[in-house]
Amino acid sequence: MRLERLDDLLVDWLPRQRWFAGKDRAIDAISVLYDTELVEGDPSLHHVIIAVRQAGGTDRYQVPLGVRSELPGRLEYAAIGQLDDDAHLYDAVHDPELTRVWLENMAGNVDAGPLTFRSITGIDTELDSLASPAEQSNTSLIYGDAYICKLFRRLTPGINPDLELSLGLARAGSKHVPELYGWFSSDLDGTLSTLAMMSEFLRSGTDGWQLAGTSVRDLYAEADLRADEVGGDFASESERLGAATAEVHRDLAAAFGTGEMPPAEVRAVADQMHARLVETCSAVPQLAPYAGRLTDAFDALAELERPLTVQRVHGDYHLGQVMRTDSGWMLLDFEGEPAKPLEERRAPAHPLRDVAGMLRSFDYAARHLLANGQAIGGDPDQLEFRAQEWADRNRAAFCRGYAEAGGTDPAANEMVLRAFEFDKAVYEVMYEARNRPSWLQIPLGSIAALSTRPESDYLAY
Known part of the structure; x- marks a missing residue:
C-alpha cells in the first residue's frame, strides 16, 4: 500500500x-x-x-x-x-x-x-x-x-x-x-x-454491573422494604460470586505459584498509600476530614510484622469484569489496569486486593443512581440509608462466599482488607474529581460510612 x-x-x-x-x-x-x-x-x-x-x-x-x-x-x-x-x-x-x-x-x-x-x-x-x-x-x-x-x-x-x-x-x-x-x-x-x-x-451471560443495578432499582422502588425483602435481592448472587472468585484465585495460585511479601515491602506499599492520601487531600479538600481514619488504616498495615502471601490476581476487579451465565459466574479481562506499566500489572499481589476492588464496586452499584439523579422520588436520607444497607448486605455476602470457598478469610484479615479498600477509595476520589465530579459523592460517601464505623462492624457477616 x-x-x-x-x-x-x-x-x-x-x-x-x-x-x-x-x-x-x-x-x-x-x-x-x-x-x-x-x-x-x-x-x-x-x-x-x-x-x-x-x-x-x-x-x-x-x-x-x-x-x-x-x-x-x-x-x-x-x-x-x-x-x-x-x-x-x-x-x-x-x-x-x-x-x-x-x-x-x-x-x-x-x-x-x-x-x-x-x-x-x-x-x-x-x-x-x-x-x-x-x-x-x-x-x-x-x-x-x-x-x-x-x-x-x-x-x-x-x-x-x-x-x-x-x-x-x-x-x-x-x-x-x-x-x-x-x-x-x-x-x-x-x-x-x-x-x-x-x-x-458468553452468549447467555449478563454483565454483573447490570444485574446489580437492577437489584438496586428494585430496592429504591420499594422504599418501605429492606434489602432482604425485595424481590430483586442480589445477596445470593454476591455470595456465589465470592465463591467463584476464591476458586479462580486458587487456580491462579496453582498455575503460577505463590510468594511472600516481607514486612519491609509491606511498609513500602503502605508508604505509597500514605503518599496517595496526602496528594488527594491536597487536590480534593472534601477528603481531608477523613484523613485521620484513613491514615490509621495505612499505619496499621505498615506495622504488620508478618509477611503477606502474594500471587497473581485479576488486578482490576469489579462488577463490570464478571458475567452471570447459565452455568454460574465467569471472570473476564485479566489485563489489569491498562494505564499501569506491564511490569506492575504482572506483579504478584495479595488476593484481598481483588476482594477490595469488588467491595468498592458494590458501593458504586448502590450509589450510582443517586449520583446520576435516576432514583426518582423518595426522601434523600432514606435512599442513602437503603443504598448503604444494600452495599453492606452484598459486601458481607461476597466475603462470606469467598471465605467459605477457601479464599483468604476477609474477616480474619480485616486490617489488610481495610487498607486496600481505603486506598482504592482514595484513588476513586481523585479520579472522580478530575473526570466525573458529579460522582465524587460516591467514594466520599463510602469513606464517610466506613471510616466512622467501628472496626468490629467493618464486614459483619
Whole structure:
C-alpha cells in the first residue's frame, strides 16, 4: 500500500477514537513500524502498527486498515480518508469481509511477516464478525455467537496479562473463565508481544454491573422494604460470586505459584498509600476530614510484622469484569489496569486486593443512581440509608462466599482488607474529581460510612 498521506489522515482520525490514549496532547509525529498485507485485492487488509510521538513519549498502536476503490455506504462510518491514489482507507474491524482472515490464520497457526497466529483448539473459520460498541481501551469482535476476539489497540512489549493468565487458568482447568481459542502476536522492541486474543463468547451471560443495578432499582422502588425483602435481592448472587472468585484465585495460585511479601515491602506499599492520601487531600479538600481514619488504616498495615502471601490476581476487579451465565459466574479481562506499566500489572499481589476492588464496586452499584439523579422520588436520607444497607448486605455476602470457598478469610484479615479498600477509595476520589465530579459523592460517601464505623462492624457477616 502506498503510504503517502497516511500520517496526515491518522493525525485527524486517531484523537476521535475512544481507545486512543493521547487525546489531551497534540500529536507530534506518526511513523509506520509494520505494514503487513493480510488480504490482497479490492478490498485489501493491511495490518499496521504505528508509533505515535507526543509530549511525554511514544506509544504504539495497532490499526487494521481496509482499502477499497469505492467505499460502500455500510462502511462510511468507519472511513479514515482517501490516499493519494484515491483509494478509500477505513477501520477494517468493521468489515466482516476482511476480518475472517484472523480466524483462518489462527486456525492454521500461520506466520505472516512479523505476525504469528496461534490456536489451542479447533476454530470455525466461516463466521462473520461484528465490532462491539462497548469497548473503550480495546476493540472486540464478536464472531457469530461463538467467539469474542479482543484487539489490544495500545500496545506494550511483552505478553499481555490477559492472555498469560487465561492460558494458565485454562491449563489449571478453571471453570469460571471463558474458554481460550487463540491469539496473535508480533515483535516489539525485540519482545514477542500480544496483539489480540480470542475466547468463548458468553452468549447467555449478563454483565454483573447490570444485574446489580437492577437489584438496586428494585430496592429504591420499594422504599418501605429492606434489602432482604425485595424481590430483586442480589445477596445470593454476591455470595456465589465470592465463591467463584476464591476458586479462580486458587487456580491462579496453582498455575503460577505463590510468594511472600516481607514486612519491609509491606511498609513500602503502605508508604505509597500514605503518599496517595496526602496528594488527594491536597487536590480534593472534601477528603481531608477523613484523613485521620484513613491514615490509621495505612499505619496499621505498615506495622504488620508478618509477611503477606502474594500471587497473581485479576488486578482490576469489579462488577463490570464478571458475567452471570447459565452455568454460574465467569471472570473476564485479566489485563489489569491498562494505564499501569506491564511490569506492575504482572506483579504478584495479595488476593484481598481483588476482594477490595469488588467491595468498592458494590458501593458504586448502590450509589450510582443517586449520583446520576435516576432514583426518582423518595426522601434523600432514606435512599442513602437503603443504598448503604444494600452495599453492606452484598459486601458481607461476597466475603462470606469467598471465605467459605477457601479464599483468604476477609474477616480474619480485616486490617489488610481495610487498607486496600481505603486506598482504592482514595484513588476513586481523585479520579472522580478530575473526570466525573458529579460522582465524587460516591467514594466520599463510602469513606464517610466506613471510616466512622467501628472496626468490629467493618464486614459483619
